[in-house]
Amino acid sequence: MAQIVIDTANHIAGYAAKAARAKVVAAYPITPQTTIVEKIAEFVESGEMEAEYIRVESEHSAMAACIGAAAAGVRTFTATSAHGLALMHEALHWASGARLPIVMVVVNRAMGAPWSIWPDFSDSLSQRDTGWLQFYCADNQEVFDTIIQAYRLCEDERVFLPAMVCLEGFLLSHTYMPVQIHNQNEIDDFLPPYKSGWTLDVNNPVTHANLVSPEWYMEFRYMIQEAMENAKRLIPEIDMEYGRRFGFQYGGLVDKYQCENADLIICTMGTIGCEAKVAVDNLRKNGLKVGAARIRVYRPFPVEEIRKLALQARIIATIDRHISFGMEGFLASEVKASLYHMEDKPLIAGFIAGLGGRDVTFKTIEGIAQKSLKWLERGRVEKETEWIDLRE
Amino acid sequence: MVSIKELPREEYLLKGHAACAGCGPSIALRLLFKALGNKVFLVVPACCTTVIQGPYPYTSFAVPLQNMLFEATGATASGIAAALRIRGLEDITVVGWAGDGGTVDIGIQALSGAAERETNFIYICYDNEAYGNTGLQRSGATPYGAWTTTTPTGKKERKKNMPFIMAAHKIPYVATACPSYPTDFVNKLRKAKEIKGTKYIHVLAPCPTGWRYDSSKTVEIGRLAVQTGIWALYEIENGKFRLNFPSDRLVDKAKRKPIKEYLSMQERFRHLTEAEIEKIQMWIDEDWEYYRKLASSEACV
Ligand SMILES: Cc1ncc(C[n+]2csc(CCOP(=O)(O)OP(=O)(O)O)c2C)c(N)n1
Ligand code: SF4
Numbered sequence: 001m002a003q004i005v006i007d008t009a010n011h012i013a014g015y016a017a018k019a020a021r022a023k024v025v026a027a028y029p030i031t032p033q034t035t036i037v038e039k040i041a042e043f044v045e046s047g048e049m050e051a052e053y054i055r056v057e058s059e060h061s062a063m064a065a066c067i068g069a070a071a072a073g074v075r076t077f078t079a080t081s082a083h084g085l086a087l088m089h090e091a092l093h094w095a096s097g098a099r100l101p102i103v104m105v106v107v108n109r110a111m112g113a114p115w116s117i118w119p120d121f122s123d124s125l126s127q128r129d130t131g132w133l134q135f136y137c138a139d140n141q142e143v144f145d146t147i148i149q150a151y152r153l154c155e156d157e158r159v160f161l162p163a164m165v166c167l168e169g170f171l172l173s174h175t176y177m178p179v180q181i182h183n184q185n186e187i188d189d190f191l192p193p194y195k196s197g198w199t200l201d202v203n204n205p206v207t208h209a210n211l212v213s214p215e216w217y218m219e220f221r222y223m224i225q226e227a228m229e230n231a232k233r234l235i236p237e238i239d240m241e242y243g244r245r246f247g248f249q250y251g252g253l254v255d256k257y258q259c260e261n262a263d264l265i266i267c268t269m270g271t272i273g274c275e276a277k278v279a280v281d282n283l284r285k286n287g288l289k290v291g292a293a294r295i296r297v298y299r300p301f302p303v304e305e306i307r308k309l310a311l312q313a314r315i316i317a318t319i320d321r322h323i324s325f326g327m328e329g330f331l332a333s334e335v336k337a338s339l340y341h342m343e344d345k346p347l348i349a350g351f352i353a354g355l356g357g358r359d360v361t362f363k364t365i366e367g368i369a370q371k372s373l374k375w376l377e378r379g380r381v382e383k384e385t386e387w388i389d390l391r392e
Numbered sequence: 393m394v395s396i397k398e399l400p401r402e403e404y405l406l407k408g409h410a411a412c413a414g415c416g417p418s419i420a421l422r423l424l425f426k427a428l429g430n431k432v433f434l435v436v437p438a439c440c441t442t443v444i445q446g447p448y449p450y451t452s453f454a455v456p457l458q459n460m461l462f463e464a465t466g467a468t469a470s471g472i473a474a475a476l477r478i479r480g481l482e483d484i485t486v487v488g489w490a491g492d493g494g495t496v497d498i499g500i501q502a503l504s505g506a507a508e509r510e511t512n513f514i515y516i517c518y519d520n521e522a523y524g525n526t527g528l529q530r531s532g533a534t535p536y537g538a539w540t541t542t543t544p545t546g547k548k549e550r551k552k553n554m555p556f557i558m559a560a561h562k563i564p565y566v567a568t569a570c571p572s573y574p575t576d577f578v579n580k581l582r583k584a585k586e587i588k589g590t591k592y593i594h595v596l597a598p599c600p601t602g603w604r605y606d607s608s609k610t611v612e613i614g615r616l617a618v619q620t621g622i623w624a625l626y627e628i629e630n631g632k633f634r635l636n637f638p639s640d641r642l643v644d645k646a647k648r649k650p651i652k653e654y655l656s657m658q659e660r661f662r663h664l665t666e667a668e669i670e671k672i673q674m675w676i677d678e679d680w681e682y683y684r685k686l687a688s689s690e691a692c693v
């Protein structure tokens with residue numbers, strides 16, 4: 001029987017790791033991720049979850065232990081935030097290079113210095129190029145569902161890559177919402193036992209990941225790129241099947257809202273996407289043709305979907321909870337890059353908002369929309385990157 | 393106890409591996425497989441062994457091997473051991489095989505964590521007293537006075553005592569070894585295999601390329617290290633310290649060869665002054681006084 005629980009996204013992530021039957025969990029505590037590992041410790045100690053929980057001494061070791069366990073043939077789970085994720089960086093490359101289908105929750109938190117425990121995407125977006133799939137969630141139900149979907153995707157032989165399921169610290173991690181925990185048999189049916197491309201095996205003594213000369217290295221990289229392309233195809237299929245089975249569905253790569261015949265599309269990630277929907281409703285009431293597109297999957301980047309949206313929109317406003325210093329937000333850059341080859345491109349306005357946990361409400365977004373529409377009227381974007389709510 | 397004649401004939405370190413001629417670590421590696429057989433999962437971080445195994449798509453290892461990040465051997469082994477426990481495959485021996493740099497320097501945290509968590513595996517530090525892979529820079533295990541490429545006038549600090557650091561973790565088994573004493577090493581590996589928990593074996597493995605001696609002299613250099621007492625063969629079993637043959641015969645200073653015999657065979661010590669050699673001799677004698685006390689006492693390390 002499905003069950004409704006009212007709980008935080010962190011605890012829900014623990015429920016999802018249990019429901020996915022992860023067999024080895026290795027994690028190290030960091031705010032605001034801590035309550036995930038606490039929940040899992042509870043599940044394991046009470047016997048509700050049949051898993052080995054390795055209380056490692058650092059995040060680098062957490063990822064290394066997941067790599068070892070995945071290589072030795074079991075499903076693995078870990079979770080971290082900000083500085084923990086940064087400390088893992090080297091091991092993230094190793095996990096994807098070794099094609100191990102590890103699933104990790106990243107509870108998004110701003111990077112120091114100065115210390116901040118509040119959310120932005122500077123932690124996970126700094127890991128953009130590590131070869132991990134990246135999902136961004138907008139509510140607690142989506143956290144549960146995306147973790148289950150991520151395992152199914154990562155363990156597909158056309159993919160065999162690790163995935164990050166990202167959720168914003170406090171905004172989701174510590175916020176209570178009702179969530180449906182689906183029937184375990186049905187989850188088992190959707191998510192078969194662990195599968196990976198290779199396993200350490202005494203009967204087949206293979207040397208894994210030894211030195212590769214320039215004659216071979218590029219082919220290994222190309223295969224990862226192919227796997228990313230395959231994932232891009234598979235994500236909407238898996239999301240649709242999931243929707244049929246469980247009644248929850250998220251638009252595949254991009255969660256689109258009122259985008260048909262919209263002049264302006266507000267392009268976001270994470271919880272800002274929820275606020276954007278409220279803003280769209282309000283703006284539409286005033287007769288403004290506005291829609292919202294929440295990028296749910298950042299890697300692989302949904303280039304084709306962005307192009308489709310751009311066919312009808314006259315301006316796209318990107319809201320980045322992130323800044324690539326010396327340039328702009330990644331979302332702005334990648335939306336622009338996606339559209340470069342189009343003949344008739346919409347204008348693109350880049351906004352930076354919500355760094356280090358600053359509130360981004362529907363009102364903030366309505367302001368962004370008004371400004372964008374004004375620029376549309378004038379026929380040009382007057383500021384390449386606009387910082388929102390910046391103190392004078 | 394095995395004798396050398398009883399060692400299995402099977403070879404799991406295959407011909408054509410890429411070690412330098414006379415490489416001490418590769419002798420130790422061959423013995424490792426002979427002692428443990430091929431029902432092992434091996435974790436190897438960045439080190440000379442990364443090169444010794446040979447490049448893709450070849451390998452000179454006939455056991456399943458996971459290459460891993462330089463500092464992550466202990467943690468990776470923890471993950472493998474956990475997976476094997478869950479899968480009910482605990483008859484497979486998990487072995488971490490790392491250099492001195494990967495052990496006493498960059499990998500000490502992951503190793504310490506794995507030991508504290510009582511990870512069920514054998515960790516072997518093969519100690520060639522420098523970073524061989526990257527061209528012989530100093531490590532925390534480089535001895536006082538030794539030339540390396542980053543200590544061109546000789547290292548000014550003493551060698552880190554890693555076996556005792558591991559003993560301080562209260563793990564069930566710590567031992568030292570040297571490939572010049574193959575049966576001692578093999579017996580220690582066999583013993584370690586039967587013990588549950590973290591087992592640590594520190595192997596002094598002479599390196600002709602780094603230590604600057606003729607590649608035909610590796611076994612002799614290893615013997616001299618033991619005979620002069622700069623390297624002692626011992627075990628610390630559940631905290632109890634015991635010297636092994638032939639080190640157990642060398643407690644009396646008169647039985648030990650002067651350290652000069654060992655130092656003068658290696659170019660890396662060429663520049664040492666008499667005063668420095670004397671200082672090294674004095675430190676060795678102090679170490680042995682400590683070993684004598686430990687071996688004769690009931691107290692645990
Ligand atoms: C994080 C990181 N830093 C540095 C290196 C470069 N590196 C590879 S092997 C090595 C030295 C290995 O020394 P040791 O552990 O003593 O093994 P040996 O090469 O002597 O066998 C270094 C510095 C690396 N691979 N990873
Ligand atoms: S440098 Fe030394 S340890 Fe490394 S392969 Fe050569 S002889 Fe062996």
Ligand SMILES: [Mg+2]
Pocket residue numbers: 491492493518519520521522523524531
């Ligand atoms: Mg070394």
